Each structure stands twice: as structure tokens, then as C-alpha cells.
Amino acid sequence: MSTTSYSTSKPDISSNESSTLQTEAQLALPETAHNPTQLDMSNGSTTVKLEHLGPMVIGVDGTLSRISNWEGMTDGEKKATLRIIGKRNEERLKALRAKEGAD
Numbered sequence: 001m002s003t004t005s006y007s008t009s010k011p012d013i014s015s016n017e018s019s020t021l022q023t024e025a026q027l028a029l030p031e032t033a034h035n036p037t038q039l040d041m042s043n044g045s046t047t048v049k050l051e052h053l054g055p056m057v058i059g060v061d062g063t064l065s066r067i068s069n070w071e072g073m074t075d076g077e078k079k080a081t082l083r084i085i086g087k088r089n090e091e092r093l094k095a096l097r098a099k100e101g102a103d
Contacts, residue, residue, distance in 0.1 A: 058089045
């Protein structure tokens with residue numbers, strides 16, 4: 001009959017070997033899912049339209065964000081979202097301005 005023994009001690013790894021192991025374990029960032037858009041501002045224009053990104057959403061605390069699935073929405077969904085977000089953004093801006101005036 002054979003017996004198996006197990007050790008609970010950790011292997012002795014020098015700090016140099018440890019950092020090498022950590023470096024090898026790091027993963028690279030994934031490829032981008034879309035083609036980046038290059039902006040040409042050589043004609044002197046100072047305006048850039050980012051309509052393809054969708055509307056800015058104002059958070060209750062004043063932070064800004066965008067709708068992540070904007071490009072996948074139908075025209076009807078975009079129209080309804082613009083109406084809802086527009087109204088909500090106005091209410092939030094009004095509340096933030098009132099709060100700022102009270103401080």
C-alpha cells in the first residue's frame with residue numbers, strides 16, 4: 001500500500017521570480033469593437049458634433065454620462081429616449097442650480 005504525503009508550505013519564490021510571474025499573468029486590453037473616428041479640424045472649425053454617441057445624461061449629482069446602447073436603438077426608441085432624457089435633464093439641472101444657489 002502506498003502513502004501520499006502533501007505539503008502545506010508555500011514554495012520559496014524570490015522577489016525577482018515573483019514579479020516575473022505577476023508580469024506574465026497580466027492580460028492585455030481587448031481589441032476595440034468599432035473603428036475609431038478621426039476628426040479633421042484643419043479647416044479651422046472649432047465645433048465637433050458627436051451625435052452618433054447619443055444624448056448626454058445628467059445624473060442627480062451633476063455627473064454626465066451617455067446611453068451605452070444608443071447606436072443599437074431604432075429611430076423610434078431614440079426619439080422617445082431624447083424626449084424622456086431631455087425632460088429629466090431639465091429637471092435635474094433646475095434642481096442642481098437651486099441647490100447651488102442655496103449653498
